Amino acid sequence: MDRIVTKDDYLKSLREQGHLVYFNGERIDDVASHPAFRPHVNAAAKTYEMALLPEYEELATAVSHLTGERISRFTHIHQSVDDLIKKVQLLRAIAHETGSCFQRCVGWDALNATYMTTYEIDEKHGTDYHQRFTQYLKYIQASNKMVVGGMTDTKGDRSLPPHQQKDPDVFTHVVERRQDGIVIRGNKAHQTGAANSHEILIMPTQFMREEDKDFALVCAVPLNSPGVVQIFGRQTNDDRRIHSPLDAGNAEYGLVGGETLIVFENVFVPWERVFMCGETEFSGLLVERFATLHRQNYGGCKGGVSDVLVGACALASEMQGSAKASHVKEKLAEMMHLTETLYAGSVSCSAMGSKTASGAYYPDPLLANCTKHNVTRHVYEIARLAHDVAGGILATMPSEADLRHPEIGKYVEKYLAGVEGVSTENRMRVLRLIENMTGGTALVESMHGAGSPQTQKVMYGRLGKLDMKKKWAKNLAGVE
Amino acid sequence: MKVALKYCGGCDPGYDRVAYWEAIREQAGGRIAWQRPGDGGHQAILLVCGCEKACPLEDLPQGKKILTVKHDRLAPAEVVARLLGRES
Numbered sequence: 001m002d003r004i005v006t007k008d009d010y011l012k013s014l015r016e017q018g019h020l021v022y023f024n025g026e027r028i029d030d031v032a033s034h035p036a037f038r039p040h041v042n043a044a045a046k047t048y049e050m051a052l053l054p055e056y057e058e059l060a061t062a063v064s065h066l067t068g069e070r071i072s073r074f075t076h077i078h079q080s081v082d083d084l085i086k087k088v089q090l091l092r093a094i095a096h097e098t099g100s101c102f103q104r105c106v107g108w109d110a111l112n113a114t115y116m117t118t119y120e121i122d123e124k125h126g127t128d129y130h131q132r133f134t135q136y137l138k139y140i141q142a143s144n145k146m147v148v149g150g151m152t153d154t155k156g157d158r159s160l161p162p163h164q165q166k167d168p169d170v171f172t173h174v175v176e177r178r179q180d181g182i183v184i185r186g187n188k189a190h191q192t193g194a195a196n197s198h199e200i201l202i203m204p205t206q207f208m209r210e211e212d213k214d215f216a217l218v219c220a221v222p223l224n225s226p227g228v229v230q231i232f233g234r235q236t237n238d239d240r241r242i243h244s245p246l247d248a249g250n251a252e253y254g255l256v257g258g259e260t261l262i263v264f265e266n267v268f269v270p271w272e273r274v275f276m277c278g279e280t281e282f283s284g285l286l287v288e289r290f291a292t293l294h295r296q297n298y299g300g301c302k303g304g305v306s307d308v309l310v311g312a313c314a315l316a317s318e319m320q321g322s323a324k325a326s327h328v329k330e331k332l333a334e335m336m337h338l339t340e341t342l343y344a345g346s347v348s349c350s351a352m353g354s355k356t357a358s359g360a361y362y363p364d365p366l367l368a369n370c371t372k373h374n375v376t377r378h379v380y381e382i383a384r385l386a387h388d389v390a391g392g393i394l395a396t397m398p399s400e401a402d403l404r405h406p407e408i409g410k411y412v413e414k415y416l417a418g419v420e421g422v423s424t425e426n427r428m429r430v431l432r433l434i435e436n437m438t439g440g441t442a443l444v445e446s447m448h449g450a451g452s453p454q455t456q457k458v459m460y461g462r463l464g465k466l467d468m469k470k471k472w473a474k475n476l477a478g479v480e
Numbered sequence: 481m482k483v484a485l486k487y488c489g490g491c492d493p494g495y496d497r498v499a500y501w502e503a504i505r506e507q508a509g510g511r512i513a514w515q516r517p518g519d520g521g522h523q524a525i526l527l528v529c530g531c532e533k534a535c536p537l538e539d540l541p542q543g544k545k546i547l548t549v550k551h552d553r554l555a556p557a558e559v560v561a562r563l564l565g566r567e568s
Contacts, residue, residue, distance in 0.1 A: 055498050059489030089491030
């Protein structure tokens, strides 16, 4: 398929590519149709669908600075502060439609981070990575393929650098250099949306030293390449989407992104798809840029998801007659305050963005880190308030099968009824949506997605300008 | 009268922009022919925005008769009247 435009195109492209994906001990032949994957596929497909709607095209599309063609914004290189802000706005808008992660931001951030960094590698080393990458980017923009950004290696013994690991494959690395390309081996973990992506853009997982040259690697690999195997992770209550859609809470779009462990077993990559190979001094810069671009997002998507959750809690309280209670109103107000605080962080780091040498724009890294750090806290607090408002029924509610049961269904109908005029089934649907958005996997993603809180704290030490803060304090205290 | 319809991106709209425009279209009936901004030849642009920021306003070409709505408190019939008033 030359270009993916519609949802149908996207589904067809997934069926045609024949990539190797396993779930729960089984080889999955068609991720586009399998019930375990379908919600994630639907969520990613929403990025294609919204680009075709006039009411969203302002955010969902952009004009390529390379070709002048109108493209999906998810393949765009940010050309201004306005583009950075539009990115965050787009994420919030899509989250309103899906109530879950739609996965395409990670590849988008990888494209932008690689674009900026290859330019600077070439400036120093006289290499042609940026030219190669620009060609690759044109291909992605024209084909509208979904790219997953592959950063996190499983890392084995965290106290040891890559070259000292007993099994070096716990970090993705080059095992052979040929005239026509390289052969790589290793893995990438937690790969959001990978099972329903077309390509992976592999990046180093951390700053690499000279002795870890083989691990300082950036390259693009089609996910149907020989030697690429994906193993799909389990999520909280994931069997509900197979057996009882109502109990799933958001059967259409699932929860979080859907992650795989990707194995690279001696995968060949031609040189035109290699964008860093041994330039260790740029590995840390690339990691920091990808992390910043990805952390920029979280107040947008989590803000949008939280909007849906606030709405669900308001509905649940209306359905059970508690909406007018002052404590419920106060909790909903608190949830909205936290949601807008998250969004404000994403907008602010975008507004304070700056131009890199490549011409691409980059968010303020300190503010982007603060935004993601807030997500590790506020999303949990929003979920706690949601549990409070929804009530204990969230944890004890009978199943869809009980509701539909010929003998006991009438009891579920009768005793789970709320205010007059609201069906028990609708009340259960809203409560299940709240459960879906606030339990297990949904929360852990807020903690560790785009980096665990400690990785954000490290950035305060580096970017927090502590010397200036001490100077201001000394001046006021009269300390010489 | 030909009117181009343009939406903002809809990041956090305060009302259902599409439903509001559909109500305006219904009110207008055959008096307004709706088209996309890129089609050209329109006498006015209706810019339907979800909030006061009205992001696309800065990027739209100057000199066109732009009617911007930022909420749905204006009756659709009034929006139609204002658009038709720009024809002359």
